[in-house]
Amino acid sequence: MQRTKGYLDEQFCQIEDLQDETSPNFAEEVVSLFFKDSVRLVTNIEQAMEKYPEDFNRWDAHMQQLKGSCYSIGASKMNNECTLFRNNCGQENAEGCMRSFQKVKREHAILRQKLESYFQLLRQAGPAGTATRPAGK
Amino acid sequence: MAPPEEAGGGEFPVGMKVLVVDDDPTCLAVLKQMLVQCRYDATTCSQSTRALSMLRENRRGFDVIISDVHMPDMDGFRLLELVGLEMDLPVIMMSADSRTDIVMKGIKHGACDYLIKPVRMEELKNIWQHVVRKKFSGNKEHEHSGSLDDTDRNRPANNDNEYASSINDGADDSWKSQKKKRDKEEDDSELESGDPSNSSKKPRVVWSVELHQQFVNAVNHLGIDKAVPKKILELMNVPGLTRENVASHLQKFRLYLKRIAQHHAGITNPYCTPASSAQVASLGGLDFQALAASGQIPPQALAALQDELLGRTTTSMVLPGRDQSSLRLAAVKGNKPQGEREIAFGQPIFKCQNNSYGAFPQSSPTVGRLPSFSAWPNNKLGMADSTSTLGNVNNSQNSNIVLHELQQQPDTMLSGTLHALDVKPSGIAMPSQSLNTFPASEGLSPNQSGFLTTIPPSMKPEPALPNSQQSNNLLGGIDLINQASTSQPFSNSHGGNLPGLMNHNSNVMPSQGISNFQTGNIPYLVNNSSIGVGSKPPGVLKTESTDSLNQSFGYICGSSPMDSGLLSSQPRNAQFGFLQSPNDVTGGWSLQNVDNYRNTIGPSHPVSSSSSFQSSNVALGKLPDQGRGKNLGFVGKGTCIPNRFAVDEVESPTNSLSHSIGSSGDIPDIFGFSGQM
Numbered sequence: 001m002q003r004t005k006g007y008l009d010e011q012f013c014q015i016e017d018l019q020d021e022t023s024p025n026f027a028e029e030v031v032s033l034f035f036k037d038s039v040r041l042v043t044n045i046e047q048a049m050e051k052y053p054e055d056f057n058r059w060d061a062h063m064q065q066l067k068g069s070c071y072s073i074g075a076s077k078m079n080n081e082c083t084l085f086r087n088n089c090g091q092e093n094a095e096g097c098m099r100s101f102q103k104v105k106r107e108h109a110i111l112r113q114k115l116e117s118y119f120q121l122l123r124q125a126g127p128a129g130t131a132t133r134p135a136g137k
Numbered sequence: 138m139a140p141p142e143e144a145g146g147g148e149f150p151v152g153m154k155v156l157v158v159d160d161d162p163t164c165l166a167v168l169k170q171m172l173v174q175c176r177y178d179a180t181t182c183s184q185s186t187r188a189l190s191m192l193r194e195n196r197r198g199f200d201v202i203i204s205d206v207h208m209p210d211m212d213g214f215r216l217l218e219l220v221g222l223e224m225d226l227p228v229i230m231m232s233a234d235s236r237t238d239i240v241m242k243g244i245k246h247g248a249c250d251y252l253i254k255p256v257r258m259e260e261l262k263n264i265w266q267h268v269v270r271k272k273f274s275g276n277k278e279h280e281h282s283g284s285l286d287d288t289d290r291n292r293p294a295n296n297d298n299e300y301a302s303s304i305n306d307g308a309d310d311s312w313k314s315q316k317k318k319r320d321k322e323e324d325d326s327e328l329e330s331g332d333p334s335n336s337s338k339k340p341r342v343v344w345s346v347e348l349h350q351q352f353v354n355a356v357n358h359l360g361i362d363k364a365v366p367k368k369i370l371e372l373m374n375v376p377g378l379t380r381e382n383v384a385s386h387l388q389k390f391r392l393y394l395k396r397i398a399q400h401h402a403g404i405t406n407p408y409c410t411p412a413s414s415a416q417v418a419s420l421g422g423l424d425f426q427a428l429a430a431s432g433q434i435p436p437q438a439l440a441a442l443q444d445e446l447l448g449r450t451t452t453s454m455v456l457p458g459r460d461q462s463s464l465r466l467a468a469v470k471g472n473k474p475q476g477e478r479e480i481a482f483g484q485p486i487f488k489c490q491n492n493s494y495g496a497f498p499q500s501s502p503t504v505g506r507l508p509s510f511s512a513w514p515n516n517k518l519g520m521a522d523s524t525s526t527l528g529n530v531n532n533s534q535n536s537n538i539v540l541h542e543l544q545q546q547p548d549t550m551l552s553g554t555l556h557a558l559d560v561k562p563s564g565i566a567m568p569s570q571s572l573n574t575f576p577a578s579e580g581l582s583p584n585q586s587g588f589l590t591t592i593p594p595s596m597k598p599e600p601a602l603p604n605s606q607q608s609n610n611l612l613g614g615i616d617l618i619n620q621a622s623t624s625q626p627f628s629n630s631h632g633g634n635l636p637g638l639m640n641h642n643s644n645v646m647p648s649q650g651i652s653n654f655q656t657g658n659i660p661y662l663v664n665n666s667s668i669g670v671g672s673k674p675p676g677v678l679k680t681e682s683t684d685s686l687n688q689s690f691g692y693i694c695g696s697s698p699m700d701s702g703l704l705s706s707q708p709r710n711a712q713f714g715f716l717q718s719p720n721d722v723t724g725g726w727s728l729q730n731v732d733n734y735r736n737t738i739g740p741s742h743p744v745s746s747s748s749s750f751q752s753s754n755v756a757l758g759k760l761p762d763q764g765r766g767k768n769l770g771f772v773g774k775g776t777c778i779p780n781r782f783a784v785d786e787v788e789s790p791t792n793s794l795s796h797s798i799g800s801s802g803d804i805p806d807i808f809g810f811s812g813q814m
Contacts, residue, residue: 011255014171014255014257014258015167015170017258018167018170018171018174020174022173023170026170029166030163030166030167030170033162033163033166034163036162037161037162037163038163064207064233064234065160065161065207067233068161068164068205068207068232068233068254069161069163069164071164071233071254071255072161072163072164072167072254072255073163073167074255
């Protein structure tokens, strides 16, 4: 389920693989860290876009940070949208940026939802299900 | 190749201490877990400034550092440089950005490796190799210091070539050759490595301010082009120091100079974004203008200095006078009465100094008399310390060198007269004479009105900088740095307070942040321990507390007894008198002040020492072993403010000042150090 349609990539696998006895919920912790931080970054971008219209460099710089975060957990789809946003910045296409940004937010929300469900299922599956993606799921 | 102990089976790299620096918490968490799984001992840190202070406090506490490139408080490259210079630890860069030019930049700044995010376990598993490699090189140095003639001979050749190439071409080639050299060393030292105590744990050579100063002096004496490790080693005559140590240090130094040069040439750095410049501009206030006016310091040098301080890439912001002033600062700093200090500030302390340092003959012909600076005692400060000097910084010689940037001040100055500087403390604003007095404490020219104000006549080296107080004034600009939090624009310092100089060092030590910067500047200084800083805050170097500041350059004020303020205190910021005209980059060291600025200011001025070095050779040499804390700006106190010397801040120009001020809590990144973004 996790890997559905490329929402997450290999990096996420690695994160899950990092779980062990001492950090049994590592993946979930990282994911929640990610969402906490990414919300902040998304807000930054939003504010920057409002406060500094057409300041593409600034927007781009903020997005770069968000992108880096995406890389860390393997959020590939969201990452793609971030890339598109940066492309628009490069082309100084403000409207394109707006649209891309909406997409980024959307993917962000979708991913969060999916991951929340995912972890919920994992918990339901019990400790046995941890360490790697539950087989059955 | 790994020594049995080290790579032995499971001993090493298990438990290898890794420090990870990244502003992205997600990435930090993931990396930490990965490292733990690799059985390394991982510590994470989200702020480079904090990381730097941690490193400074505990040099041996970490074996390798992994740092992100884009960080808000300080550019990863700068951190890289600082760490490399101060602590000689392997640093691995990391980023989602895989552009070749950025990677290249990392290499040039001395990164052992460059990882592209997302980082995989496999990559992390191999990072221990960098640690071993470095250790081997280091060990070899110790073990074979001089004994392995062959190797040594080879190495010098290699080194020289490498240096040359690095200086000229850029890191790529040199780095490779370096690597080769290391490999060779590793091979050679296989035997040695067998000895755990020796090889595996070869103690790193700590380039304290004094040591660095000696180094600088030696280099100055020889001339940067002719400075080969062997000769430098001879001149320095430090027991226990190996050729390899010197060689690697020299290489760094050259890189630094090169960067400074580039910086001055306006090549680089965008570091300081205009925003920062504004702040820095205040620095400019330093009487750079005055200095510049004096004509002593080549405008370019000043500009460069200013730039550095401000982090501006080019003189744009630099105050017109600044250029000169910066130079002056250097010079002034030198004034240390110590006599030895020749700090080459080269600045023509023009007028004032003559008194003080004697070395600078008042006449500093060129000294353009900085009106304000006058107080700048002949900057012999920088140099002055070299008592021990290798080559003697003798001031005359050294000073000359340094000065020559500035003006070619009469040798007299440097020659030890620094002590004599008579720098009349005239405290502040003394245009011409007072400067000399300054050296005592801050080295900053008395002119600075605020500065040293306290600088009691005759340079009271120590008291002069009542640490807290002084800092404000003197540094004017430097204060910024010192104050770490005080973002004071340099303006105060006037008097040529070279940003670095001022550091009231004692005072400034404030936020480590600044200090860090300062230290950052002089990579060489590294002394975290801020040499001497503790004791007397020589006004300048206050290294102790401020660490950074002291490092800076010029502490000219260095409260320490007249240590010519420069680095007087302690760590004697090895200001080596770089003060030399910043322009020349050669002066790398000389500009002590300038450099200091760099350090503190962080802005893009890489430890500037390098730049000034060239011309300033003089400056460098001059600094007599300050003994005190020759902080080259690093003044090791640990907190040194990382110099911006990463001049090439690659990343974002934005780093500069704008961030600095607000960023990092500690150091008011006055210069926009914070490499951010």
